[in-house]
Amino acid sequence: MRIYIPENLDIFELTHNNPPTFKPYKLDKLCYILNLINAIPLMDKDIQGEDFIPINAKKLQDKIQNYKQYLDYLELDLKIIESDNHYVVGEKSKGYRLIEKYRTPVKPFQVVDFTFRKKLKVEKNCKQESVKHLDFATKWFNDKLQIDYDYVNAFLREEHLLKMQDRSLWEYDRIRKKQKHPTNQMIHAQMSAQRLKCKDYNLMLDDNVYRLHTNLTNMPSRIRNAITYDGQKLYSLDIKNSQPYISTVLLSRDFWIEQKNEPNTPNALSISFREPQSRKSLSFNKLNDINNKILNISHIKIHSNDNYIMLGEIPQSLIDNEFQHYIDLVVSGKLYEFLEQAFQKELCIHLKDRKEVKAAVFQVLFTANQFKGQVEAAPKRVFEKMFKEVYDVFAKIKSKDKTLLPRLLQSIESHLMINVIAKRIAEEYPNAPIYTIHDSITTTEEYVDAVEQIMIEELSKAIGHPPKIAREVWCKSNMVKHLETLKKKTKAVA
Incomplete structure (x- = not known):
């Protein structure tokens, strides 16, 4: 079992010169905590910019019962780490970082203690099972x-x-x-x-x-x-503007009408634009007329906490000119350029690059509805002005939980990239190496054309519009x- 510690850290010499005064003590556990400070951000990019890395006390205690003594030993005696000494019960864990001297590249460290290796193996087995x-x-x-x-x-x-x-x-x-x-x-x-x-x-x-x-x-x-x-060499095939592109399927009424008797969807999220009694009045023929090729909410696996969200009644037809304008811009790859001009006209601001325009779009998709009133939410208000009906649909989805829209989009992305596209590639080209990286698939030059064609075909069927694919060689x-x-x-x- 391998963990990682700073490459310039001689942990054996440090602990020999200043041995711990508490028991039980294992060097492997001490190094595991040092490993966490660098390893946690790898799994959570949202905290990579943090100076202090939050370490969940409960999760740490599951592996190291007297973890507080180890932390104090590292911070107060060995002086290898520092703490922000700030935590909020149920909200924020106390943060830690290595002192500047040890903020270096890492080296592997082998865990040899049998009992602790066994605990770490249980965690690894859970990941492998998933x-x-x-x-x-x-x-x-x-x-x-x-x-x-x-x-x-x-x-x-x-x-x-x-x-x-x-x-x-x-x-x-x-x-x-x-x-x-x-x-x-x-x-x-x-x-x-x-x-x-x-x-x-x-x-x-x-x-x-x-x-x-x-x-x-x-x-x-x-x-x-x-x-x-x-x-x-490997080639990556990325869906351009993937989040706005996937969001267009949410503007289709067919997506939201729950299809019954869908196999293997025990945790499917069921969202409807109609009251339950209105949906019951839909005729059997009407349900059967739904284009089965278009992605449907019943196909998407969502966290069980979101098992049923009611969006209420949309006052106008779901497909209208305002939606079509948004869809056309997204599908043509011109949404960001359109919004950049709108921001410049409405707000008299010029965003420096495409990343800033993208960040503004993400603000629309991912921030809470209440954020709209804040000064820095000006781009969100401009988007609402440009695409009122689209904004209303997104706001309705986030009305009870601001995280639902981004999670829904990511779940759709995962379903399509893994369960649909990657699976089909594996069936038709079993010798094609494939690596999914969220909204992209990477393969070798021999298979890149075939993989791109499958991506276009499956995404076009599921979303209803062909995607723009960006190809890049590594x-x-x-x-x-x-x-x-x-x-x-x-x-x-x-």
């Missing part, structure tokens, strides 16, 4: 999947050096409204590369939106360029270009 039925998508994590680890290490160190020399190169976290620290980014990237190099595969299907999380989904896209399969030249771009920006500022 993907047991997805062998067609997970079996490609094997010895043929290689990463040029030395090249990645050299790349990350040079990237880090450039950013530390010029703060204007630091990436901006639009959610937390602060810059991302290059050291944290380097550590997370290097750790993800280290795990792939060591064949330490971390595969899990979450039980919230049923996304497949793997070593590739947890890895920064820029270092995926150093990965090959059986010596072959190669080291992309990493070289990235560094050259950073150098040019530095010279431009100078």
Whole structure:
């Protein structure tokens, strides 16, 4: 069982010179806590920009009963970690970080204690069980999947050096409204590369939106360029503007009319635009007339807590001109350009790049309805003005829970990419390596055309409109270009 600790940390010498005064004590457990500080952000990108990483006390206690003594030993005696000393019961766990000296790339550490290994193995087995039925998508994590680890290490160190020399190169976290620290980014990237190099595969299907999380989904896209399969280059096929694209299916009445007798959908979310008594009046023929090719809510597996949400009555026909305008812009790939012009006209602001426009669209999709009144919600109000009926549908879905819309979109994405597209690829091209990375699929050059065609066919049938697919080859030249771009920006500022 392998965990990871800072590469410049001699934990044996430190603990020998300043031994613990409490029992029971195991070095493996001490290192496991250090591992968590770097490992937790890999599974939760939302906290990668945090200075202090929240560690759930209850989950930690399940593995280390006297965890508080270990934390105090690390913080007060060994002085390896620091705490923000801030927690809110039921809301926020206390945060920890390594002291600056140990914010470095990591090295593997073998857990040898039999009892503790057994506890960690139970957790790993649970993850493996969650993907047991997805062998067609997970079996490609094997010895043929290689990463040029030395090249990645050299790349990350040079990237880090450039950013530390010029703060204007630091990436901006639009959610937390602060810059991302290059050291944290380097550590997370290097750790993800280290795990792939060591064949330490971390595969899990979450039980919230049923996304497949793997070593590739947890890895920064820029270092995926150093990965090959059986010596072959890999090609990624991404759905352009995937969230707005998938959202168009929510504007179809057929999507929301629950189909009865759908097999294998015990946790399907059932949402209706009509009151229950009105839906009962739908004739048998009317239900049978629904185009079975279009994705239906009955096909989507949603967390059981959302087993039934009532949206109420939509006052106008679900398909109208306002919807069509939005759909046309999304399908043509022009939504972001349209909104950029609208923001400039209505708000007299010019967004710097496509990322900022995308962030504004995500604000519309993912923030609570009540947020609309805030000063910074101006883009949300502009979207409502441009697409009133579309906004109303999205707002209705989020009326009781602001997270329902993004979770619904992600669940639809997971269903289509894994259960429909990846499964069909596996059946028709059993020798095609396939890796799903949320809204994209990666394969080798031999199969890239066939995979793209299947993606277009299945998405067109399910959503009702053909997607725009972006094809990109993973190669080291992309990493070289990235560094050259950073150098040019530095010279431009100078």
